[in-house]
Amino acid sequence: MPEKNLRKSTVDSGISVLTERIRTVKSVSLGVWIDSGSRDEENSEKGLTHFTEHLIFKGTPKMNARQIAEAFDRIGADINAATGKEHTSLYTRVLDEHLSTALSIMLDMIQNPLFDARDIDCERGVILEEISMHNDSPDELVHDYLSRAMWKDHPLANEVLGDEEVIKNVTRRKILGFKRSSYVASRVVIAAAGAVDHQDFLRMVEENVENLPQGKSPKRSKPPSLLKPGRIVVEKDTEQAHVCIGSVGLPKNDDDRFALAVMDNIIGGSMSSRLFQKIREENGLAYSIYSYTGMFIGAGMVGIYCGTHPAKVYEVIDMIETELLKIRGEGFQKDELERAKNHIIGNLYISMEDSGHRMSRMAKAELWGSEHLSTDEVALRVRGVSMQDLERVFELTWGAGPTSIAVVGPVDDEKIGLSRING
Numbered sequence: 001m002p003e004k005n006l007r008k009s010t011v012d013s014g015i016s017v018l019t020e021r022i023r024t025v026k027s028v029s030l031g032v033w034i035d036s037g038s039r040d041e042e043n044s045e046k047g048l049t050h051f052t053e054h055l056i057f058k059g060t061p062k063m064n065a066r067q068i069a070e071a072f073d074r075i076g077a078d079i080n081a082a083t084g085k086e087h088t089s090l091y092t093r094v095l096d097e098h099l100s101t102a103l104s105i106m107l108d109m110i111q112n113p114l115f116d117a118r119d120i121d122c123e124r125g126v127i128l129e130e131i132s133m134h135n136d137s138p139d140e141l142v143h144d145y146l147s148r149a150m151w152k153d154h155p156l157a158n159e160v161l162g163d164e165e166v167i168k169n170v171t172r173r174k175i176l177g178f179k180r181s182s183y184v185a186s187r188v189v190i191a192a193a194g195a196v197d198h199q200d201f202l203r204m205v206e207e208n209v210e211n212l213p214q215g216k217s218p219k220r221s222k223p224p225s226l227l228k229p230g231r232i233v234v235e236k237d238t239e240q241a242h243v244c245i246g247s248v249g250l251p252k253n254d255d256d257r258f259a260l261a262v263m264d265n266i267i268g269g270s271m272s273s274r275l276f277q278k279i280r281e282e283n284g285l286a287y288s289i290y291s292y293t294g295m296f297i298g299a300g301m302v303g304i305y306c307g308t309h310p311a312k313v314y315e316v317i318d319m320i321e322t323e324l325l326k327i328r329g330e331g332f333q334k335d336e337l338e339r340a341k342n343h344i345i346g347n348l349y350i351s352m353e354d355s356g357h358r359m360s361r362m363a364k365a366e367l368w369g370s371e372h373l374s375t376d377e378v379a380l381r382v383r384g385v386s387m388q389d390l391e392r393v394f395e396l397t398w399g400a401g402p403t404s405i406a407v408v409g410p411v412d413d414e415k416i417g418l419s420r421i422n423g
Contacts, residue, residue, distance in 0.1 A: 002372035006362060007198040011206050014185035014214050018362050019201050020193040022355055028099050028194035029359040031091040032106050035187035035367050038158040039085045039296070040218045047162010048170065048178045050083040051127060055175065056090070057081070058119040060112040065119075068105060075101055083160050086220075086296060087367055093356060096195035100204050103190075107208040110183055117172055124167060131161050138242045138408040139288070139307055141234075145406035146244035149230030150301060155221055184215020191363035194355040223251070223298040229402035229422050233413045241313040241409030242305070245320060245418065248400050249293055249300030252368045256396070258381045259389035260293055260302075263397075265340035266332060266390075267291045267323070268304055272339060274323050275304065283319070285312050297368070302397045310410045317405070321420050324398050332390045345379045 005021040038049055057079075059065045072079045075098035081090045090110065094102045134140055144159050151157035192201055250260050261269075268275035268291025279289045289306045308316045351357045352375050365372050373381075403421045 002362075003358075003374050006372055008366070008372075009198070009202050011202070011209060013209050013212055014188075015205065015209060015212070016189045016366055017202055017205050018189065018191045018366055019196050019198045020358055020362060021196060021198070022194050022358070025194050025355060026096055027093055027355065028096055028192050028196045029091070029093045029355040030099065030102055030106070030192045031089055031190070031359050031363050032110060033090075033189040033191065033363045033367060034088040034110070034183055035086070035189070036088055036182040036218060037084045037086040038160045038162070039155045039220065040182070041155065041158055041162075044166065045174075045178060046158055046166045047127070047160075048166070048175060049088060049182065050160055050162055051123070051167065051170070052175060052179050052182065053081045053083045053088050053090075054123045054127060055115055055120065056109045056113045058116065058123065059114050060108050061114065062108055062112070063105065068109065071105055072102070077102060079106070085156060085158070085160065087364075089360070089363070091356070091359070093194075099192070099196065099201070103201075103204050104208050107205075107210075110188075111210055111212055113179070115172055115176055115179070120172055120175065124170075127161065127167050128164065131164055131167070134161055138236060138238050138240070139305075142242040142244045142406050142408045143303075143305070145232040145234060145408065146246050146303065146404060149232045149404040149406050150246050151224050152230065154224035156224060156296060156299060180213075181215070183212065185209075185212040186215050186217055188212065189363050189366045191359045191366070193359040193362070220297050229418065230404035230406075231417065232406045233411065233416045234406075234408045235410065235413060236408050238310075238409045240307045241310045241407060241411050242307050243313060243317060243320075244303060244305050244406045245317075245403060246301050246303040246405075247398050247403045249302045249397055250295060250393070251298050251300050252295045253370050254295070254300070256389065256393050257295065258378075259385045259393045260295075260397070261344055262337065262340045262382065262385045263332075263390050263393050264291050264293050264302065265344055266336050267327070267398075270340070270343050272336075272343075274327075274336075275306075275320065278323060279306065279308075279316060279319055285309075285316050285319070313407065313409065313411055314415055317416070317418070321418060325420060327394060328399055332387060332394075334387065337385070337387060337390065341382050341385060344382050348375060348378060348382075 077094040079092045147157045286308045291304045294301045
């Protein structure tokens with residue numbers, strides 16, 4: 001069951017509205033979420049979700065960009081936005097007395113952006129600089145290469161920042177058309193957590209929804225088929241070599257997602273994890289070494305990242321292979337299972353003390369069609385993960401193969417590979 005103070009309504013336009021009352025705070029974390037991300041872009045649209053997110057800050061008929069910034073400063077708040085593979089979010093945190101003002105401005109921004117030609121050209125330059133900055137960050141770039149190695153031409157491989165040529169040449173007309181098809185009521189979730197009354201908030205939303213068409217839900221392509229291992233090695237003059245290894249994962253809402261979280265924590269998700277202890281603590285080969293998961297609609301991945309000295313990269317890859325093969329052969333240990341469950345549950349309850357986390361958690365659950373589980377229910381499901389669950393999930397992910405690799409750094413292309421995992 002959901003948190004006892006979580007409430008949900010749908011306004012006439014089709015927008016979903018969720019609130020969670022937290023009686024011990026005076027602020028409200030507010031988010032406007034759109035079910036549209038880089039995965040939903042055609043080749044000629046790569047980067048337009050992110051471009052549109054930038055442009056909604058540039059002004060409306062009521063307020064220009066400076067006035068929007070000043071308005072949020074005046075109420076003691078910051079406003080920000082983010083684009084992902086499957087959603088876009090606009091969010092802030094305000095004192096309860098300013099909730100109506102913040103919501104009014106945010107809904108004006110997503111409904112009535114001007115998309116002035118001069119602003120488009122200005123922001124075009126900003127995004128191209130953002131892409132350049134990203135390209136100068138090999139620890140971030142290597143994750144993009146792993147996506148390409150794994151997903152190939154599937155839209156899940158689309159980079160959120162987009163394609164430089166698309167950004168350079170896209171027209172105002174193209175952006176307007178993209179925005180009209182993406183920013184529609186059926187794709188919008190508005191969530192608020194904190195000092196908020198549901199009925200009052202619902203009335204605020206209804207008063208500020210003007211001209212969002214009902215629209216259609218995104219038509220996501222079929223899940224990719226990971227039949228062959230991928231490999232991308234980019235020889236680059238960097239101080240470190242950056243390594244990403246990935247394999248098939250689980251999709252969003254999979255019943256095994258709690259066991260997946262526990263397995264990931266054991267492999268590389270904490271300071272006591274196998275990879276952290278082996279590669280950093282015992283051998284001093286890396287400062288940063290971790291595992292992670294990516295769960296999407298109909299598809300998923302598991303990954304491992306490490307940054308190490310170029311001369312040590314082959315040794316690190318060999319150690320990662322050794323640990324994965326060891327798990328395949330010997331399984332997991334009871335003490336690490338209990339330790340991982342306690343770590344996850346502790347972090348879960350601590351995170352729920354943050355209204356921003358509560359807001360994003362319920363918005364994402366709504367976008368994904370997930371259950372709105374209470375904190376206690378999530379903890380119960382984590383606590384219920386067994387050794388058999390771990391072994392099954394490992395065979396569905398790292399044990400299923402094929403395993404892909406991406407490396408960025410001054411390395412020998414011919415020496416990079418995963419010969420033992422992939423046979």
